[in-house]
Amino acid sequence: MSDRYIDFANSALGHRLVGALGLPSPVRLERWEAGRLRPVNGALLIGGGPLTQNVSAFANKLTEQIYSYGPKLKAVVFDASDLMQTGQLKQLREFFQPLMKNLEHSAHLVIFGRAPETLSDPFAASAQRALEGFSRSLAKELRNGGTLQLLYVGAGAEGQLEGALRFFLSPKSAYVSGQVVRLNACDTQVQDWTRPLAGRTALVTGAARGIGASIAETLARDGAQVVLLDVPPAKTDLDALAARLGGHSIALDICAEDAAAQLIEQLPNGIDIVVHNAGITRDKTLANMTPEFWDAVLAVNLNAPQVLTKALLDSGALHDNARVILLASISGIAGNRGQANYAASKAGLIGLAQAWAPLLAARGISINAVAPGFIETRMTAQIPFTLREAGRRMSSLGQGGLPQDVAEAVAWLAQPGSGAVSGQALRVCGQSVLGA
Structure with missing residues (x-):
């Protein structure tokens, strides 16, 4: 959604008024x-x-x-x-x-x-x-x-x-x-900077809309053949996006018992890039957290990426020199009130990247986490006005990010040469005041 404060602060009248009152004056980012x-x-x-x-x-x-x-x-x-x-x-x-x-x-x-x-x-x-x-x-x-x-x-x-x-x-x-x-040292190199992902196949989960769709579009822009995965209820949007990007769609519940087997069957030629973007929130303070809310978030956000990635590795579907990117969150770094389940799942993804990186290095595979801050999505648009404005301004850049910002970071980590980075968490948060 539009950030009306930025629109106002960058108008002629708004610029003068914001300056006179000593209010934050964020600029439109290039x-x-x-x-x-x-x-x-x-x-x-x-x-x-x-x-x-x-x-x-x-x-x-x-x-x-x-x-x-x-x-x-x-x-x-x-x-x-x-x-x-x-x-x-x-x-x-x-x-x-x-x-x-x-x-x-x-x-x-x-x-x-x-x-x-x-x-x-x-x-x-x-x-x-x-x-x-x-x-x-x-x-x-x-x-x-x-x-x-x-x-x-x-x-x-x-x-x-x-x-x-x-x-x-x-x-x-x-x-x-x-x-x-x-x-760190990395043997693989990008051959064509205009299409750095040419010849590589990328799987994106939670790809039907929002950040996932932006990631799919950006990977396709950079030359990747995209395989888009989302839940069956999102099949219409998923199929439309796959058709537009010249990719392949998979409607699949990643928490199903046979999800790994179904996924591997849909990838007969294997995969070079895996982006675990699928995630959900079920926010409640811990005093009011139901077992159903806890279990659902941990199953989708943490257990599914663990299970699916291990299955891809064990089956050989994940190629040597592959790139695995996990969508974490600054909530997993700094914590967030009412999100103990979500923060635990996202911190777990960062831990997964750190632990798995040295084990995968022998095959040239890198694994990293991307930790977004406040990103302008349909989800953040539902946050109450006061909290939403606070979330936008609590960073050095004084504004929320866009799905494109997350997608660009994922696309960079997906490049052949980005095997130089592994086991790390890259924050896409405008240098949020939350966490380090």
Whole structure:
């Protein structure tokens, strides 16, 4: 649904009134549009340590304007991976301070570092861990739709920097900010950036409408052959979407005892990407929670993804170098009143990704969770007005996200090169004040 406050705040009268009253003034975020050729439409500034050489090798694919200093900036990359002493951290202030008033609307900033747990020197690990506090804080200071991420680059992961920056420096990451992502070595590469998922088959559950439908559309846009799954009552919408995307539909109750067998039968050629999006809410405070509400949420949101993924693995239907993406929630990270069942299920998905990642690495399979915050859907439209407005404003970007924002994050994690990321939870929440 439309966010009327943003419409008002960005009108001539509203802008003056909001400023005079000191109210939040969120801007309309720039998002990816069909026909766009480059990730960055504007000036890219590159600075810092040795990883800048890796970025410079492909920077002309990101934008036509590359600077070591220069005009209004649309994107910034700073390599802090060689800051190994406390005294060297002043380079962060010296580099970023002059830029703060020189950023374009919806600018995207990325800092590189080295994962502290991989460093043997305690002082070096301390300096690199300091990057997290700096980056999260600076992300909260950005204005006009700006975002900032910290990427810890592991040994051998340099070859996957292009894929990461194509996402994090572009409008595809419009509603992702203040995140810390670890990149590790990955052998697979994207062959065609215009269709990075070409030749791959993707299964999306809960695909008939909302976020699931947006994920299916985005994966198809990026070249994937899509298999769409939803409950039998949603078959009409599901079939229509599958026909529009040139995909295949499966009407199936994922909690049925024979759901795994039915699904595998429908996938004779196997699958490369699995997106567990199907989920339900049955909200009550724990004092009023019925067994039926508890059981239903845990069965759909957590048990079904566990059972179906294991069946796909055991049967060989899930190919080597596959990508598994679990739709979690910031409720699973920070908790939410009246959602003990839902939060437990979503936290369980994050735990599943963390536990399964090292076990699947031998087959080149990655598994990650995407944790949306307040996303504008039919479900959030039913939230009482006061709570809905609070949910929208309680983030650094001061607004709710769109289903497209979640879909873009899923599509990035589904890419061949995103095997560099596994066992992690990527928040798509506009840097919500809830959780870390």
